[in-house]
Amino acid sequence: MLTRVDIYNIRNLEAVRLHDLGRVCVLFGENGSGKTSVLEAIHMLSLARSFRASSARSVIRHGESHCTVYGEVSHGGGAVRALGVQRERSGMAMLKVAGRPVRNVSGLVAELPVLVINADSFQLLVGAPAARRRFLDWGVFHVEHEFFAAWQRFQRCIKQRNTLLRRDKLQTEELDAWTHDLALAGERLTMCRHRYFEQLVPVFHEVAEKLVPECGSLALRFRQGWDATLSYAEALKASTASDRDQGYTHVGPQRAEIIVTVDGHSAADTLSRGQQKLVVCALKLAQGYVLKQQDRSMTCAYLIDDLPSELDAGHTRRVCAQLEALGAQVFITCIAEDAIAGMWPAAAAPPQLFHVEQGQVTSVGRANPGAPAPSIADSENDA
Numbered sequence: 001m002l003t004r005v006d007i008y009n010i011r012n013l014e015a016v017r018l019h020d021l022g023r024v025c026v027l028f029g030e031n032g033s034g035k036t037s038v039l040e041a042i043h044m045l046s047l048a049r050s051f052r053a054s055s056a057r058s059v060i061r062h063g064e065s066h067c068t069v070y071g072e073v074s075h076g077g078g079a080v081r082a083l084g085v086q087r088e089r090s091g092m093a094m095l096k097v098a099g100r101p102v103r104n105v106s107g108l109v110a111e112l113p114v115l116v117i118n119a120d121s122f123q124l125l126v127g128a129p130a131a132r133r134r135f136l137d138w139g140v141f142h143v144e145h146e147f148f149a150a151w152q153r154f155q156r157c158i159k160q161r162n163t164l165l166r167r168d169k170l171q172t173e174e175l176d177a178w179t180h181d182l183a184l185a186g187e188r189l190t191m192c193r194h195r196y197f198e199q200l201v202p203v204f205h206e207v208a209e210k211l212v213p214e215c216g217s218l219a220l221r222f223r224q225g226w227d228a229t230l231s232y233a234e235a236l237k238a239s240t241a242s243d244r245d246q247g248y249t250h251v252g253p254q255r256a257e258i259i260v261t262v263d264g265h266s267a268a269d270t271l272s273r274g275q276q277k278l279v280v281c282a283l284k285l286a287q288g289y290v291l292k293q294q295d296r297s298m299t300c301a302y303l304i305d306d307l308p309s310e311l312d313a314g315h316t317r318r319v320c321a322q323l324e325a326l327g328a329q330v331f332i333t334c335i336a337e338d339a340i341a342g343m344w345p346a347a348a349a350p351p352q353l354f355h356v357e358q359g360q361v362t363s364v365g366r367a368n369p370g371a372p373a374p375s376i377a378d379s380e381n382d383a
């Protein structure tokens, strides 16, 4: 769980320090006040990049050379680990875990798994397969420990093989050697994906049944990226001629896909925008559950931007109830201070409220269950 985050020079947040973070944190404030930027900063601490901008440059506060996020996480109430990320305008990144530099993001993300739900989330259903592969691999990475090494090996092999395929004079022996290694890495990686998918599916059905019971019969199918009746080595052999013609590897885990259907029809073409968002919420909640099944001390942080958009009050409440039942840490934005607090299950500990105004973030205490959330003035008087 993220217990502290210090944010410097991310968009309109010059210096924001949030300490003693609880499990459910609601950030409320007017449009453009900086709520999403706080979520972006937490995302940066996990993945060293924003979820809404492809370059670090646009995230860094205008006129500054770099941005920094520092955080502390504790797993199962145990020892606290410090995480730090600094990004420069040039794109350079400096990452630290427990005070030591780490070379790649996997070190960070293993300490602080984050999942985003925002207005673009429906893209997971309607967008390109790459989005669904990223979704799948996020989960596989956290649950299957041999996955990352297999994935790195696979990336190296496919890059090499594609380079060879594009050469004018093809050296068959070299190509065969890389094809052999690619087949091994691809099989290993796909085995991890299969195992994870098998765990995910029943959990997804359970959550979806609670969030969108009215939506028909939902089904998930995993396509591994080549003819499932063949081994990957056999599939590569069968596609070698066309790979040579076109200069790249046609089959393999790089073409894997998750198909989501409702009553046998494509979910992307059938569901309403709100239903799509709910199915995406069910998929992401299922990932949180599978992660927890794997390691009870591990919870992921959900970064949720503007949950009520596209959802009616009843469905918003159901999502809040599922987030509470999962016990994950949640950072959630809204405009009005009681918009989420009023939706959170009354029996649960009330969410912690943070008012965001022109790049300043102020802790204003906890929402009062069953009553309108406290005003800022009230909580200042309490302090």
Ligand SMILES: Nc1ncnc2c1ncn2[C@@H]1O[C@H](COP(=O)(O)OP(=O)(O)OP(=O)(O)O)[C@@H](O)[C@H]1O
Pocket: 010, 011, 012, 029, 030, 031, 032, 033, 034, 035, 036, 037, 038, 057, 058, 059, 060, 061, 062, 356
């Ligand atoms: N690189 C930057 N440097 C300084 N300010 C920026 C930069 N990029 C964006 N901003 C400003 O930062 C502010 C924060 O935007 P943010 O998206 O976090 O607001 P928000 O509270 O989530 O708003 P909304 O409710 O409209 O979604 C905006 O006013 C925006 O104009």
